[in-house]
Amino acid sequence: MATSLAKKEERKVRDTRLEQAIEHDDVDELHRLIVEERKLLDRASKDPFPNTPLHIAAAAGKTDVAMEMAIMKPSFARKLNPEGYNPMHLALKFQHYDTARALKTFDPKLIRVRGRCGFTPLHYIAEKQGENEPELLAEFLFACKPSIKDLTSRGETAVHIALKNQNVEAFKVLFGWLQRVNLTHILKWKDHDGNNVLHIAVSNKQPKIIKLLIKHADVNAKNSEGKTAFDIFIENPRHNQNLEKRLRPKRCSSHPPLSLSRFFSMELTGLEKYEFFFGFGDETARDIILVVSTLIATATYQAALSPPGGYWQDSSSNPSTNSTAASIENSHQAGDIIMNGWSLYFFSVVNSMAFFTSIGAIWATAIPLLPRTNMVCIAMVILGTAFSYSLVSQFPKSEAVPANLLGGFYVSLVVAGLVVPLVVWRNHARIVNRIDATGRRVDTLLESKGRQCER
Template sequence: MAENKLYEAALIDDAASLHRLLEKDPFLLDRVSCTCSNKTPLHVATMKGNLRFVQEILNRNLQLAEEVDSQQSSPLHIASAKGYLDIAKILFSAAPDMCLSRDFGGKNPLHLAAIKGHVPVLAELVSLCPLAAREKVDGGQTVLHLCVKYGRLECLRILVPFLNEEIVSAKDTDGETIMHMAIRDKQVEIIKYLVETGKINMNAKNSEGQTILDILDETSKDSTNSDIRKILKPSLWKSRGPRTQPVKWLTKKRDSIMVVAILIATMAFQAGVSPPGGLWQETLTEDSKGNPMHQAGESVMSYRHPKYFKNFIRVNTVAFVSSLSIILLLISGLPFKRRFFMWFLMVTMWLTVTSIAVTYGLAILVTTPEKYKQSLSHVVETAIIVWCCVMGILLLGNTVRLIDKWLRRKGIRPLERFRNSAEARVKHGENGSQESV
């Protein structure tokens, strides 16, 4: 049959046989187009890369360029997947709309060229039909996701300059950007290129709330992890969101902190000028034995409880001075986006609160009657010790964090090494127990 001979000619690129068949039956290509349920001769010739035969068919019947096979693939899909640049050019000229056509997998010709890594075809199609690069496949993935998925760095270099930041930072249905995928697969060269473009949102989170660093922490620990961290470090330091959080928190709580500091300063001042137990109202120069006594206006506590009085004045003065320091810090305009200044403000606040708490404890001890003093003094002392321990632990923890972040900037990760060694010891212990069993 003439149809069979036509397919045979398409397979071997026999343009002469095509001419003879069309001389005998000028409507042969039209009939094939109407009756064929799968691949047309143009599909077959494209699949074999027979450029001359493809050109001859299109000269006779351009509509064949729009025909699709059982997989909804057009000849342009096949040319893109095979990497036939010249054939793709003439097919696009014959049917430009097929560049946006999707096969059963939801992919257009540009997607297929990216998956297969055919850079020349991809560059040609994206220049002729940029809109195709914005189309998403099933799962919400862009053509950039496909490039990362299949490790096509050169294809990324072609596409990224054509696309804006919105497309480059687009997320799939799982909320993952191309950087999430690259980190998960540890594609170092792709990660390096994406960082260099400056178009990636480094703080983006997927649907599970994970950032790129969270995903990196989940992956197996090896030398690649440290290489990736070195690549990410400069951009993360510039763009990471948490650096602005202390400033936002301080802005919202500034007035509240100021009111608390003023209140503590007022309390400390009042306690200083009017200590617990009050002041002597009259002067007594000497007692019956001739010993010098008190002057009017002096603290009763300083004579009856001299040890407590000294400590009371010390901690009360610390509370007063530190609360005034907080007020000055808040109105000074210091750059609290820097962690050191936030740490200094935090330490000052803790010192203020702790000092006023100790002042309260000493005041209670002095003013408590003797019959209750023994039982209550133990409670107050215990409460003060517990409070100071809690504050000390918090201060130590935040200081360690501050030092760790500073060391990380220098490329030193002591805490991470400690955690890794601890995990290794735990695993070693588990393995040893299993072996003994």
């Protein structure tokens, strides 16, 4: 009995010393205590929702001790206390931004840990106004790009939170970031009330923000009350005819909004059939196709520049009279391909088939990822045109007619390869952009494969 009481007394003393070590940010004392009792930190964190020593250190802004404990017990950094906060939430709550930055450096994914009401540290800092908060918000975005896609329990993005709290500086940071990383489609997402960020900006009477959002948000979108941003605007007239005109929904009776369930019930779009047919939904297969296609394109292009037999090094002109069939066949200019007749046609056609098939595969892989792969498609067009010209221009004069026919065919092939996939992608995008799904991420439907960011 006495031994048990003595142990309890020792634990109380160590707990007090641990509190003092945290208060004085004393890393050495922390390690001395752990040497004395190996399970010291675990003993203080047995509850399902513990207020761990790391929580206490982060709330107090004791960065050195907090980082030491985060290194020794990484799991503490993700645990929520009874109030629904993890250590980074607490550091932000009490404005200990140096501690929050240190934890962000230790593990950038902590920015995505959902706490009370689904708020991540990014949501939390987007809500706060002040001189230091915009810089910290920018650092969070830079450290963890996927965090901008996280939603609260009410389906709100960080942009929703910033606008609902009329935090203009935070909105500017978030909006600028979305533009730079090409994620402005997030501005179309709705919260659980069916409001996108444009609805909120109109409700809060923020004309400057409305002007920025009109280009990126959906003016036709309706909230759960069936109101568009224009409907909300005219309920509270602001005598701004320009804004009223730009907010007016675009009437398009032939293309009404499309529910997500109805979209799934529809037949596969041309782009989706195309993806399944070529197997581009499988990233491993796509990587193999790209590598092999690149090698084939390189080899066949080089073969066009250095054909079998090579080129004539000198010129030979036909005599004006007494010409024979043999002399016509042997007429050539320096730089012409030595091959002629059916051997030349066979080589040109087979080599070109291999080349255009390879760049077509590269092109086809890039189509589902449009518009981010615009430059790849443009580069393939230029490459195909250059190949056609370099091959056909080296034909002997005696083969001018077949050369022109092949050149026309190659150009037609390049144009068709550009136009057809773009039309298929455009039709798919037109359907997907009609989807009106509250709180759902429909943006991934425009990608070859929906990807969820690792947490």
